[in-house]
Amino acid sequence: MPAPVAPRTLYDKIWDDHVVNQQDDGNTLIYIDRHLVHEVTSPQAFEGLRNAGRPVRRPDCTLATVDHNVPTTSRKNFKNVKSFIEEPESRDQCAALEDNVKEFGLTYFGMSDRRQGIVHIIGPEQGFTLPGTTCVCGDSHTSTHGAFGSIAFGIGTSEVEHVLATQTLLQRKSKNMRITVDGELLDGVTSKDVILHIIGTIGTAGGTGCVIEYAGSVFRGFSMEARMSVCNMSIEAGARAGMVAPDEVTFAYLRGRPLAPKAGEEWDRAEAYWRTLTSDEGAKFDIEVKIRAEDIIPSVTWGTSPQDVVPITGSVPDPASFTDPAKRAGVERSLKYMGLEPNTRMEEIKVDKVFLGSCTNGRIEDLRSAAKVVIAAGPDAKVASHVHAMIVPGSGLVKQQAEAEGLDVVFKRAGFEWREAGCSMCLGMNPDQLAPGERCASTSNRNFEGRQGAGGRTHLVSPAMAAAAAMTGRLTDVRKFLSTSPATTGGTTQLKISSALDFLTDRVEASPAPQPLVDEAGAPLPEAAPTSTAGSNQFTILKGIAAPLHIANVDTDMIIPKQFLKTLKRTGLGNALFHTLRTDPRTGESTDFILNRAPYDKSKIIVCTGANFGCGSSREHAPWSLCDFGIRCVIAPSFAEIFKTNSMQNGLLPISLSEAECKSLAEDAEAGLELEVDLEKNEIRREGGKPAVGFEIEAFRRHCLLNGLDDIGLTLQRVEAIERFEQRRSETWPWLDGFGYGKGGGKIPASAAKKSVKRTDW
Ligand SMILES: CC(C)[C@H](C(=O)O)[C@@H](O)C(=O)O
Numbered sequence: 001m002p003a004p005v006a007p008r009t010l011y012d013k014i015w016d017d018h019v020v021n022q023q024d025d026g027n028t029l030i031y032i033d034r035h036l037v038h039e040v041t042s043p044q045a046f047e048g049l050r051n052a053g054r055p056v057r058r059p060d061c062t063l064a065t066v067d068h069n070v071p072t073t074s075r076k077n078f079k080n081v082k083s084f085i086e087e088p089e090s091r092d093q094c095a096a097l098e099d100n101v102k103e104f105g106l107t108y109f110g111m112s113d114r115r116q117g118i119v120h121i122i123g124p125e126q127g128f129t130l131p132g133t134t135c136v137c138g139d140s141h142t143s144t145h146g147a148f149g150s151i152a153f154g155i156g157t158s159e160v161e162h163v164l165a166t167q168t169l170l171q172r173k174s175k176n177m178r179i180t181v182d183g184e185l186l187d188g189v190t191s192k193d194v195i196l197h198i199i200g201t202i203g204t205a206g207g208t209g210c211v212i213e214y215a216g217s218v219f220r221g222f223s224m225e226a227r228m229s230v231c232n233m234s235i236e237a238g239a240r241a242g243m244v245a246p247d248e249v250t251f252a253y254l255r256g257r258p259l260a261p262k263a264g265e266e267w268d269r270a271e272a273y274w275r276t277l278t279s280d281e282g283a284k285f286d287i288e289v290k291i292r293a294e295d296i297i298p299s300v301t302w303g304t305s306p307q308d309v310v311p312i313t314g315s316v317p318d319p320a321s322f323t324d325p326a327k328r329a330g331v332e333r334s335l336k337y338m339g340l341e342p343n344t345r346m347e348e349i350k351v352d353k354v355f356l357g358s359c360t361n362g363r364i365e366d367l368r369s370a371a372k373v374v375i376a377a378g379p380d381a382k383v384a385s386h387v388h389a390m391i392v393p394g395s396g397l398v399k400q401q402a403e404a405e406g407l408d409v410v411f412k413r414a415g416f417e418w419r420e421a422g423c424s425m426c427l428g429m430n431p432d433q434l435a436p437g438e439r440c441a442s443t444s445n446r447n448f449e450g451r452q453g454a455g456g457r458t459h460l461v462s463p464a465m466a467a468a469a470a471m472t473g474r475l476t477d478v479r480k481f482l483s484t485s486p487a488t489t490g491g492t493t494q495l496k497i498s499s500a501l502d503f504l505t506d507r508v509e510a511s512p513a514p515q516p517l518v519d520e521a522g523a524p525l526p527e528a529a530p531t532s533t534a535g536s537n538q539f540t541i542l543k544g545i546a547a548p549l550h551i552a553n554v555d556t557d558m559i560i561p562k563q564f565l566k567t568l569k570r571t572g573l574g575n576a577l578f579h580t581l582r583t584d585p586r587t588g589e590s591t592d593f594i595l596n597r598a599p600y601d602k603s604k605i606i607v608c609t610g611a612n613f614g615c616g617s618s619r620e621h622a623p624w625s626l627c628d629f630g631i632r633c634v635i636a637p638s639f640a641e642i643f644k645t646n647s648m649q650n651g652l653l654p655i656s657l658s659e660a661e662c663k664s665l666a667e668d669a670e671a672g673l674e675l676e677v678d679l680e681k682n683e684i685r686r687e688g689g690k691p692a693v694g695f696e697i698e699a700f701r702r703h704c705l706l707n708g709l710d711d712i713g714l715t716l717q718r719v720e721a722i723e724r725f726e727q728r729r730s731e732t733w734p735w736l737d738g739f740g741y742g743k744g745g746g747k748i749p750a751s752a753a754k755k756s757v758k759r760t761d762w
């Protein structure tokens with residue numbers, strides 16, 4: 001009798017279907033079905049391929065676009081990137097992607113293509129993102145695509161190169177976490193409020209080490225757009241990825257999309273497979289969180305971390321109410337940065353700017369939701385006179401659809417700016433930025449210090465709440481626009497909206513000892529595989545000054561701000577490290593930040609006493625800048641996963657120790673004592689006769705670091721296993737092979753695609 005199959009989660013099932021090779025120590029080579037590429041995190045990866053003479057393994061599974069650097073001003077006079085983009089580094093990065101897609105033969109949506117937009121918007125829009133797939137991009141918000149029931153996660157640039165070269169990634173399986181939201185959402189509560197509430201509840205490190213499955217009646221009732229907004233911010237909850245099991249809503253969204261399986265036999269086969277993608281009854285989740293829908297109020301952030309969430313009816317917290325001194329200091333620091341007084345009612349906070357867009361909320365339903373609020377404010381209602389409000393559709397197709405529905409007219413009449421697609425003020429790598437001190441109600445996903453512009457202050461809200469803030473000039477409970485009672489929206493006339501449900505666009509519309517490394521045949525792998533282009537990634541023993549850092553949730557925006565992401569190189573970023581903390585944004589002068597002071601200006605190690613180091617963006621520029629500064633080891637209570645992987649790809653050692661051990665080592669650091677980190681002996685030696693502190697590093701990674709091994713070289717030794725997997729994939733999931741756009745814009749089948757792929761834009 002065959003052994004009974006243990007119940008599996010959705011994540012387990014998709015993972016199992018993508019295993020190319022599994023090592024005994026749990027490191028697994030998984031196949032990647034879908035790879036999205038943008039201009040910021042790819043130049044160094046393409047350079048790596050070029051230097052090693054490697055082609056892109058699966059151009060048919062790769063889709064590229066420009067989004068972060070593009071200006072959002074009118075493209076009426078657009079001729080080409082080189083003449084249109086004024087800022088030299090932004091221009092160079094976009095031009096570099098255009099050269100790379102030509103050289104490597106990739107499908108690309110450029111600025112003259114109406115399909116161009118934010119990667120996480122265009123993938124789903126085209127049907128490129130499909131259930132049951134693995135989907136990656138050099139971008140943390142790749143979690144968005146999990147809304148389709150796919151394992152979708154952000155990677156660093158070294159991993160981008162790995163996927164381009166091998167179509168695989170070396171991964172360890174994450175834990176299973178399930179967040180169930182059951183019940184009925186209150187009027188005015190949208191998917192953004194749900195995910196903000198979840199992050200406020202579990203914290204920005206709540207999902208660390210996990211893939212979250214969102215379950216329960218609330219997510220089942222959500223549209224695909226709403227599910228994408230939720231999965232998008234899984235990364236802000238610290239998770240590797242977020243996912244929702246595919247269902248009728250998913251299938252209805254995908255039917256007829258250019259790159260989705262074709263109607264008929266192909267579709268039927270795909271749908272039959274997709275229907276198996278649910279967590280089995282009794283499947284084991286390592287962590288379960290249950291939330292009542294009725295407890296969620298329209299939400300807003302007050303501080304500089306996405307977990308700083310309060311209901312809009314609430315107030316700015318009072319640091320005095322925190323007993324833990326570190327937490328109190330953190331709140332004080334946030335309030336100082338945000339220019340807020342404790343106990344101020346959220347609704348009293350005036351805003352200068354409103355930004356509606358980003359990969360969280362730049363979809364058609366988001367624009368509809370905001371437009372309804374504007375309409376509800378009255379036919380002559382205008383954006384508050386002191387507010388600058390901008391709408392940035394997530395893609396050219398979203399913009400086109402909104403214009404077809406007349407939403408642009410609603411916004412423009414009320415005084416909003418109506419712009420072209422891109423990331424825009426979510427990150428401000430283009431000219432759309434906050435000035436120092438400016439306050440913004442933003443539908444984006446990160447409220448880190450300086451995120452939308454040095455010194456800028458961000459409050460995260462839903463699209464409906466952003467529209468309400470634009471109209472009243474301050475943070476506003478959007479339910480006031482729903483109310484049947486007299487207007488309380490700061491003098492704006494209100495229209496009654498017929499049904500609260502109608503107002504919500506999120507609902508579904510009717511519509512230790514290292515293992516010897518062995519190859520396939522069990523023969524030992526060579527000590528050093530051929531190297532790619534990354535600098536040396538070897539780490540053995542490191543002795544030097546350690547800088548103490550007493551901050552929790554050190555995000556990668558803080559480690560290296562956006563303006564330094566425009567480089568085409570991996571080097572020259574030492575001065576960029578902690579730039580906002582090391583340089584006064586107003587005067588440009590050096591501050592007294594620890595790394596500016598002797599002896600710490602020569603630090604080789606950072607000892608951080610706060611948890612969750614390296615959270616946020618997937619930018620590998622963070623470890624590049626640390627290495628360039630001379631830091632080759634960071635010790636902290638915990639790390640965000642992408643940062644950890646990125647670090648080890650660059651010979652930078654992330655060591656997790658208990659909070660007490662970190663505090664104790666930080667005391668040595670404060671005293672200017674040197675530490676000696678020994679990876680061979682797995683110990684940190686201290687001066688003054690203090691006992692050494694032991695640490696653990698996952699065996700395979702330790703082996704690679706000690707020997708300076710290159711992942712790509714190792715993987716390419718498994719090329720036969722990859723080929724065997726690809727053959728099985730073509731037989732089992734044929735709809736995943738080969739695409740190109742035919743004359744009508746639709747998918748060309750694999751067979752024809754191989755002969756004549758009609759590539760786009762270039
Ligand atoms: C540029 C990219 C690395 C980054 C990310 O990974 O998130 C960006 O999209 C962001 O939102 O900060």
Ligand code: SF4
Nearest residue numbers: 141358359423426427
């Ligand atoms: S989070 Fe912002 S900058 Fe990053 S991909 Fe999304 S829209 Fe672009």
